[in-house]
Amino acid sequence: MPDQGDAAGRTDGAAGADGARPAPSAVPAVRVEGLWKRFGEQVAVSGIDLELPAGQFIGLVGPNGAGKTTTLSMVTGLLRPDMGRVFVAGHDVWADPAEVKSRIGVLPEGLRLFERLSGRELLGYMGRLRGLPGEETDKRATQLLDVLDLAGSQNKLVVDYSTGMRKKIGLAAALLHNPEVLFLDEPFEGVDPVSAQTIRGVLERYTASGATVVFSSHVMELVESLCDWVAVMAAGRIRAAGPLADVRGEAPSLQAAFLELVGARGRDSGDSLEWLGGGAAAR
Numbered sequence: 331m332p333d334q335g336d337a338a339g340r341t342d343g344a345a346g347a348d349g350a351r352p353a354p355s356a357v358p359a360v361r362v363e364g365l366w367k368r369f370g371e372q373v374a375v376s377g378i379d380l381e382l383p384a385g386q387f388i389g390l391v392g393p394n395g396a397g398k399t400t401t402l403s404m405v406t407g408l409l410r411p412d413m414g415r416v417f418v419a420g421h422d423v424w425a426d427p428a429e430v431k432s433r434i435g436v437l438p439e440g441l442r443l444f445e446r447l448s449g450r451e452l453l454g455y456m457g458r459l460r461g462l463p464g465e466e467t468d469k470r471a472t473q474l475l476d477v478l479d480l481a482g483s484q485n486k487l488v489v490d491y492s493t494g495m496r497k498k499i500g501l502a503a504a505l506l507h508n509p510e511v512l513f514l515d516e517p518f519e520g521v522d523p524v525s526a527q528t529i530r531g532v533l534e535r536y537t538a539s540g541a542t543v544v545f546s547s548h549v550m551e552l553v554e555s556l557c558d559w560v561a562v563m564a565a566g567r568i569r570a571a572g573p574l575a576d577v578r579g580e581a582p583s584l585q586a587a588f589l590e591l592v593g594a595r596g597r598d599s600g601d602s603l604e605w606l607g608g609g610a611a612a613r
């Protein structure tokens with residue numbers, strides 16, 4: 331299949347003079363066709379098709395082992411699919427990886443960082459890797475460190491950062507080149523509420539400029555409060571995908587709709603944990 335066109339048409343920079351959100355691009359941020367991944371006997375991703383619209387805050391949700399990380403890894407060029415194709419902003423990820431990688435930012439699960447660099451040095455290094463002029467990198471790094479409340483720790487080695495600080499410096503590194511699409515695997519895991527609020531503010535500002543955020547999470551309340559668009563995965567398949575209100579349907583909350591979709595409603599331990607209770611008599 332030919333490339334689907336050029337960049338996702340994001341007006342680089344902020345919203346228009348009237349403050350309105352830029353019109354989303356007609357080219358989807360992500361298009362996945364017949365994507366498969368198997369690890370030995372385990373089918374992790376079972377031939378999924380998915381189209382994620384540009385300019386939206388998109389949540390990818392699913393129970394443990396649903397295939398979210400595997401899918402995001404294949405979409406971002408970190409893991410080769412067994413079958414299927416992925417397009418990001420109209421470009422084939424596996425046929426044209428350099429083009430795609432210049433347009434995306436990724437905060438992967440189990441983020442590996444250059445531990446012996448300070449936060450500031452890490453951003454300087456990422457800026458050079460991304461081909462940004464030194465002055466521009468410095469300017470952006472200063473602003474990101476400031477907004478993410480890392481300015482006071484910018485000269486500390488990354489190895490000495492806490493979990494939440496690592497997420498934040500990883501996010502800064504993923505945003506430095508102002509990507510069109512940002513992929514975040516569990517960005518709020520291990521992050522305190524104050525830092526979560528900070529990250530949230532940065533991401534909201536970023537999507538308001540027409541960019542796309544795709545993030546995976548288990549925290550339904552968070553997805554419900556942040557996302558315009560949701561895809562629900564279970565057992566390697568997409569169970570539902572669409573605008574948040576459509577996926578929620580008649581259910582009172584996204585959590586309720588999710589439990590219904592993944593078939594987990596009312597699951598309890600039955601008689602199997604009869605010994606559990608903390609009472610001395612049961613010991």
Ligand SMILES: Nc1ncnc2c1ncn2[C@@H]1O[C@H](COP(=O)(O)OP(=O)(O)OP(=O)(O)O)[C@@H](O)[C@H]1O
Nearest residue numbers: 369372373374392393394395396397398399400401
């Ligand atoms: N490298 C691997 N080798 C073997 N099996 C794998 C590997 N990576 C993932 N799997 C399996 O593939 C399935 C999907 O895993 P994946 O990590 O994509 O799920 P997930 O939805 O991200 O789960 P979680 O929410 O728990 O992080 C699981 O059954 C997992 O055990």
